[in-house]
Amino acid sequence: MKSKKQNADFLHVGELLLAWYKIHGRDLPFRNTNDPYKIWICEIIFQQTRIEQGLNHYSRFIHRFPDVQTLAEAENDEVLLYWKGLGYYSRALNLHKAALQIVREFQGKFPENYNNILSLKGVGKYTAAAISSICFGTKIPAVDGNFYRVLSRVFADDFDISKSKAFLYFSELALRMMPENEAGHFNEAMMDLGSEICKPKNPKCEICPLNKECLAFSLGKVHEFPVKSKKTKPTDLELTYHYVEFNGRFLIKRRGDDFIWKRLYEFPTEVPAEFKTEIVHHKTVLHKLTHRNLTVQIYKVILNSEEIFKKFAEENGFIITDLEESHQKSFPKPLENYMKWIEDEI
Structure with missing residues (x-):
């Protein structure tokens, strides 16, 4: 299928998404702060954990390790203990290593520059973009599975998300939608839409704020997107x-x-x-x-x-x-x- 994204008004779609988010965005404890340390912790916790399952873990972790210095000074065993129940324990080990890195390389102050954030142990492009946009207003999309799914459906775009160029491709697409000075809210809106409405299975298209603009929905082909050809066999x-x-x-x-x-x-x-x-x-x-x-x-x-x-x-x-x-x-x-x-x- 040929991409039909040229038929859409990109910015209009982004503005509709933001308008929906400002009314229906989830009320989460880390939404009430611009502290990059707390945003970092929540992004790492919720990479592999559903929000409702991870909130108590997030609260306990932040209570015990309220800042970079406290986390850096902790023993590995204690960090792992407060991570208990979340699984993927390498995330906790990387958090600890990154905290030590911040103390050593950035004098204990969380870096503001995107590339510096990306240099932290265990921090990928998505997490660096989320922190950079939410905390420092950097105009950069936090592209993850939610972005791939929403954008490919809205524009009926069959670009294969398993390809190495998919991240750059959908980043450029998202940038065209992102209203000025709203990078953080735009990224959070995309996260909420993808996790609450535009789900991988059983999407709630009837209440989606973008359903009138969604080409996959109008074609009756929502479940055909995103396109992913390569799947690693366990x-x-x-x-x-x-x-x-x-x-x-x-x-x-x-x-x-x-x-x-x-x-x-x-x-x-x-x-x-x-x-x-x-x-x-x-x-x-x-x-x-x-x-x-x-x-x-x-x-x-x-x-x-x-x-x-x-x-x-x-x-x-x-x-x-x-x-x-x-x-x-x-x-x-x-x-x-x-x-x-x-x-x-x-």
């Missing part, structure tokens, strides 16, 4: 863990910075052959990550010798803990759920 991965217990205490170790679940705690992945005679049960847990389908095998091993238990821990660098103490550490979701199951069985 790979299958099997992991094995051993919950090694003696007298109510068990063994854990912190993961490194390579592979998945960076810096989280886990159970032993390998145990001596003689331990396997002490296995009392086995659970198989299925878990999905963005690009991986995990099958996690967990074996519960109850040892009858404290000496063997402590020797194995010492020789292999494991920490001896219990269920109550483990609440102060962060684990991959399958292991966290397993420990909850153990607690319920006690």
Whole structure:
């Protein structure tokens, strides 16, 4: 299908969107501030988390780490603890690294320049644009999945969003729609429209403020947009863990910075052959990550010798803990759920 965006009045569409947003925009706690630190935290939290699920996490995180300096001075473990339940823990680690970067490179003051914001660990083009536009008025669109979906539908534009040039293409399209001095509100309006009305499935076209201008809607082809040809097929991965217990205490170790679940705690992945005679049960847990389908095998091993238990821990660098103490550490979701199951069985 040939793009029909030349038939639209770009600025008019942008003004309609803003008019709708000023009446129907979501009342969110981070909408009442221009503090770049708070906007940064909320953007990182809500990248992979729905608003209603993440609001309490956002409030707790900001309460404990109210500014860059506080976050930079915190220990990794505590940052991960306050991130617990949000998943994608690399986001929390990158927040901590970026806070240290701001202290080191920008004297503790959050950078105002788009390129400087983009240089922060874990900050991509979308997040840098959101902070830059909302907090500093920079005329730059915060292009993400919402932008791709709304713009491709409104203009019945079949530009493949999986292509490397899609970000630049839709950025230029959005700039033509963006009213002067309204970059932050325009970006927030696009976020709200995409998440509340112009949804991937079951869009609420009948109440959309742009439905009269939407070419895909008028053609009855809303579900054909956006066009995306390339889709990464998730790979299958099997992991094995051993919950090694003696007298109510068990063994854990912190993961490194390579592979998945960076810096989280886990159970032993390998145990001596003689331990396997002490296995009392086995659970198989299925878990999905963005690009991986995990099958996690967990074996519960109850040892009858404290000496063997402590020797194995010492020789292999494991920490001896219990269920109550483990609440102060962060684990991959399958292991966290397993420990909850153990607690319920006690």
